[in-house]
Amino acid sequence: MQRYKCEIIYDGSAYCGFQIQPKDRTVQGEIERALKKLHKGVDVKIQASGRTDAGVHAVGQVIHFDSDLDIPIGKWELALNTLLPHEIVVAKTEAVSNNFHARYNVTGKEYRYFIQLGERRDPFKRNYAYYYPYPLNLDAMREAMNYFVGEFDFTSFCSAKTDKEDKIRKITSMELIEEENMLIFSFKGNGFLYNMVRIIIGTLLDVGRGKKRPDSIPAIIAGKDRKLAGKTASANGLYLWKVHY
Amino acid sequence: MQRYKCEIIYDGSAYCGFQIQPKDRTVQGEIERALKKLHKGVDVKIQASGRTDAGVHAVGQVIHFDSDLDIPIGKWELALNTLLPHEIVVAKTEAVSNNFHARYNVTGKEYRYFIQLGERRDPFKRNYAYYYPYPLNLDAMREAMNYFVGEFDFTSFCSAKTDKEDKIRKITSMELIEEENMLIFSFKGNGFLYNMVRIIIGTLLDVGRGKKRPDSIPAIIAGKDRKLAGKTASANGLYLWKVHY
Structure with missing residues (x-):
């Protein structure tokens, strides 16, 4: 075989x-x-x-x-x-080799999340990006992003439906790429909990709308409570971009 | 009102x-x-x-x-x-004004047809472009395109299912835009018969594959017989791009 x-x-x-x-x-x-x-x-x-x-x-x-x-x-x-x-x-x-295992040998992953901006929803993107019609403070969002980079217990950013005990993950980089009417967030890390990227996005959108301050992120992480973070952003914007071995 | x-x-x-x-x-x-x-x-x-x-x-x-x-x-x-x-x-x-009529006042239309090329189908384009995996002679297709520009009886490029008697239409321009792994055909004219763009595309693909010669187009038009033209290309690549009044 x-x-x-x-x-x-x-x-x-x-x-x-x-x-x-x-x-x-x-x-x-x-x-x-x-x-x-x-x-x-x-x-x-x-x-x-x-x-x-x-x-x-x-x-x-x-x-x-x-x-x-x-x-x-x-x-x-x-x-x-x-x-x-x-x-x-x-x-x-x-x-x-027969020793290779697609799950156990993963050393890192990249996810990307696409947000479509602008006055009107693009019908051709409806399944491929999250449409967000409100103005966003991107500087505040970038500031908040920096607080996620590092090794943390991400309990606050994990769906309660998980069966994982260990909630410590390391995010090695977060990047925001701006294209015409599209925001692309890149997340790289050693692993991601259930719904983690989508909850981080929901929290960043709260920051972008002024509902949360960028410097509130460390306390949200430290609180280890899902209720402190923002909503789970919709699935349609999320892409498993790359798996590293 | x-x-x-x-x-x-x-x-x-x-x-x-x-x-x-x-x-x-x-x-x-x-x-x-x-x-x-x-x-x-x-x-x-x-x-x-x-x-x-x-x-x-x-x-x-x-x-x-x-x-x-x-x-x-x-x-x-x-x-x-x-x-x-x-x-x-x-x-x-x-x-x-109440005299305006969206159908009767049309002076021209533009349709575009998208063909995805390349070794493998892009799953994100499956509803938005026609996937064509075979190599195409674009020079031959461009040569064939020139024969369509003008006023002709387009009976050969009209679905038999039409109820229109008058099959004379004027194509004012046809253009081929090449993007990475994508061919975009622009058709401008005073009006288009049922399936006309898709049958022209099917015929151009025959030319691109070497199954028809570019200079066979005038005889196909003159023959006024749907069976002389190529297959009807699939609907997913076709866009009503612009209506002029």
Whole structure:
């Protein structure tokens, strides 16, 4: 058996998240269905770097699976993409050692969050960015962003629905890229808790609107209480951008 | 009663075309539903510059309607957009004379057609461009495009399903814009027959693939036979870009 590592791109708007579910359409479900077809009815399980929620997109999700099919490197992409629905694309496949694990070997991840600004919602972006019509103080938001960089207990920025005990994560950089009518937030870190990026975005929007002061962030982190942070920003703006190993 | 002219943007991928239908979700149906709500249950009919098919988008569709509501110019957009689904946006509303008619007064239209190239399909473009994985001879396509500019009987480039008798139309310009992995065709003319842009695109793709010669276009036009032209390219790449009055 050979282990393969795949980079996957998907539009999450049509799916009930990554993780396979008995009834709903999921990204994992579709990939495993394609692999099963390719393997003439034999089940092939995949492991991903982590889940993504319903509506969340990925341009750099990573999975691994084992196969004894004799498909040359460079041909897996076409073989799988012809079997996958159009919302999911295999961008790159490489043979890796059997020790490689898409989840356990992750050393870092980058997420991006897209916010569409402007007087009117762009209908072509409705599934691909969070529309925010109110004016934002970007200087205040940038100031607040600096307080998130470092190693902290991010309990205040984690959904209560998590099953993770250890809430300590390290954010190595946060960046705000301004494009025409679009704000793009880049988050890099060693790992992210459930809804962490979306709750940080919701909190930054409170700062941008003047509802929270930039220097209130350290106390929100220190309080270890989800209620201190802002709302969970919507899923449609979030992209799993890159996974590092 | 005051007549209003509105510019409308819509993502057609979620709709069964523009024209209202008893059961299916249509752009006209949604706009008339929003207007009815705004007019406290009174029906308000709209007239558009023309229909668009299921899956076809618009960034510059124009409609008109009559109303005696006392809403200042500049406030109609927000009033309607809060009532419309996110796929449809009113971009601009102006008061016009009661002689204005969104369909009868059209002097010209621009359509654009987007083709995504490249080794793999972009999942985020699947509803917004036609994916074409094969290499294309763009010089041959540009040569063929020149033969379409002028006034012709476009019977060969019209769906047999049309009810229009007069098939003579004038194309004033055709342009090909190359962007990274994307071809954008701009068509300007005094009017377009049913499926005309999509059949011209299908024919140009035959030329680009070497299945038809660029100089075969005049004979295809002169033949006045739909079977001489190429396939109807898919709806997802087509945009009603601008309507002129």
